[in-house]
Amino acid sequence: MKKIVVIALLTSLFTSCIPNKDLIYLQNKDSKSNTIEIAQDASKPYRVQTNDIISVNIKALDQKLVAMFSPSQGGEQGTSQQELYFTGFTVDDHGNIRVPVLGEINVLGYTLDEIRSRIEKQLLDEYFKAEANLFVTVKLAGLRYTINGEIGSPGSKVLFQDKVTIMEAVANSGDITLTGNRKDVQIIRKFPHGFETYSLDLTDAKAMNSPYFYIQPNDYILVKPLKQKSWGTGTTGVQTVATIVSALSLVTTAILLSKNL
Structure with a gap:
């Protein structure tokens, strides 16, 4: 009986x-090497999609001349996310945006640099x-991205950066x-043809070579739970031993009480 208990405890x-x-x-x-090679093209320029919010700021020597092209100074440092939504x-x-005076400009599938060049060229022409x-x-x-599951602070987040890695998120x-489960972090990403799901192993340095290592606007990140959570025996050795000892004590007490009856 003691051997069975010890084996069960160790298992x-x-x-x-x-x-x-x-x-x-x-x-x-990779134990054969101490260095990690990262592909330079892992992060490609983001191409604008529908429902994205873009901030356009136009400046010139005489700022009064370009004031009519900007409804506000949205995008300046200190502007809140709520203000950017309206401005x-x-x-x-x-796939269009409506810019004062310039009218509708199609930006769907363009990078931010390409949009800047188009607006600048139209103004000069x-x-x-x-x-x-x-x-x-x-x-x-x-x-903006949304993260859910086994995370300290789930919900929708906004970072004011041009590029954000999943580690930063x-x-x-x-x-x-x-x-x-750090080995199976899912990213659900929107594309013009629909949604795609990809899994990243964040315990492996090779994840930095993935095109999904840099998140994109409106990404949904899902962190799945490990099996240990559903077992309820604890996440550390001390917690596990304490749980098992408590269970064995309860069983032993129940057996002793049944013999005395």
Whole structure:
């Protein structure tokens, strides 16, 4: 009986605890090399999609001349996300934005740099000369993503950066919990043809070579739970032993009481 109890205790201990290697991010699992090679083309320029909000800011030597092209100074430092929602240019279902005076401009599938060049060229061709020293900036009104599952702070988040890695998104959301599966983090991404789902192993440094390592606006990130969470025996060795000892004590007490009856 004692042997059975010891075996059961050891088996539960090794199967219930979460190994340390499952908690460490971006490990170099190739023991033959100490270096990690990262592909330079892992992050490609984002191409604008419908429902994106774009901030367009136009400057010139005489700012009064370009004031009519901008309904506000949305996108300037200190502007809140709520203000950008109302002052930015939303890409409609046809892929167009409506800019004062310039009218509708199709931006669907274009990069931000391409949109900037188009607006700048139209201004110079139709309204200004080179001497005006136009300076046009086009940015996304924040990079919004939604993260759910085994994460410290789930929900929709906004980061005011041009590029955001999934590691930054996770850190901004309170990190993955101990019971979160870092080896199977799913990213659901919107494309013109629909949605695609991809899985990333964040414990492997090779994840940095994935085109999904850099998140895009409106990405949905799902962190699945480990099996240990449903077992309820604890996430550490101490918790597991304490749970099993408590269960054995309860069983022993029940057996003793039944014999005394």
